[in-house]
Amino acid sequence: MYLNAATVLNNIRIRYMKDKIYTYVANILIAVNPYVEVKDLYSSQAIRSYQGKSLGVLPPHVFAIADKAFRDMKVLKQSQSIIVSGESGAGKTESTKYLLRYLCDLWGSAAGPIEQKILDANPVMEAFGNAKTTRNNNSSRFGKFMEVHFDSKCQVVGGYISHYLLEKSRICMQGPEERNYHVFYLLCAGAPEQLRQQLYITKPDDFHVSTHALKSVI
Numbered sequence: 001m002y003l004n005a006a007t008v009l010n011n012i013r014i015r016y017m018k019d020k021i022y023t024y025v026a027n028i029l030i031a032v033n034p035y036v037e038v039k040d041l042y043s044s045q046a047i048r049s050y051q052g053k054s055l056g057v058l059p060p061h062v063f064a065i066a067d068k069a070f071r072d073m074k075v076l077k078q079s080q081s082i083i084v085s086g087e088s089g090a091g092k093t094e095s096t097k098y099l100l101r102y103l104c105d106l107w108g109s110a111a112g113p114i115e116q117k118i119l120d121a122n123p124v125m126e127a128f129g130n131a132k133t134t135r136n137n138n139s140s141r142f143g144k145f146m147e148v149h150f151d152s153k154c155q156v157v158g159g160y161i162s163h164y165l166l167e168k169s170r171i172c173m174q175g176p177e178e179r180n181y182h183v184f185y186l187l188c189a190g191a192p193e194q195l196r197q198q199l200y201i202t203k204p205d206d207f208h209v210s211t212h213a214l215k216s217v218i
Ligand SMILES: Nc1ncnc2c1ncn2[C@@H]1O[C@H](COP(=O)(O)OP(=O)(O)OP(=O)(O)O)[C@@H](O)[C@H]1O
Pocket: 033, 034, 035, 036, 037, 038, 086, 087, 088, 089, 090, 091, 092, 093, 094, 095, 136, 137, 138, 139, 140, 141
């Protein structure tokens, strides 16, 4: 009855306590990061169940937003955009991956070769552009604009990822408790044993590698 920030927040809090991390405000989806796996929330069955359903028919979900964009593209024959925003650690990167998975895997079946390529680009992008910060162990330090291209039969035929404003200063210096980009640690972890010993890397996930040591690997 009373629609204001306080009542919306209270509603989101009550829903969150019941493991309902998604809430609609009109056709905007609010997601609260659960920081734990919510059982069956993103299963192939869940993907199938949201297919072709209007917003509001099933409980609020990131898949419902992806499906609406897909259906609007099909009906209106126009490109659609989904904006994912929030503070660091809010869950944007994970939500984007679920959106992409839905769009590339519409019927909950195995993705085709192009779809798989689009999905497989993510770990590479994250290696070069994500790092541990005090707020998020896998923080994206760049903005991205991702396109999924469909043909007239609504089959995925390609994709494109534009990146913006990579935090380049992190390569030279990181704040206390923060890390450089994942790729450097992956490189160290994959280095030959002799080199690893030189760098004092004793185990694959030993990330306390100095900037000097990283430079010598590069
Ligand atoms: N839907 C989810 N279910 C379970 N855990 C999640 C979910 N979304 C995010 N997380 C957890 O929260 C962490 C941070 O989320 P994510 O990296 O998506 O945040 P972000 O908004 O992209 O942050 P940044 O702006 O720093 O890149 C993830 O590594 C994951 O552990």
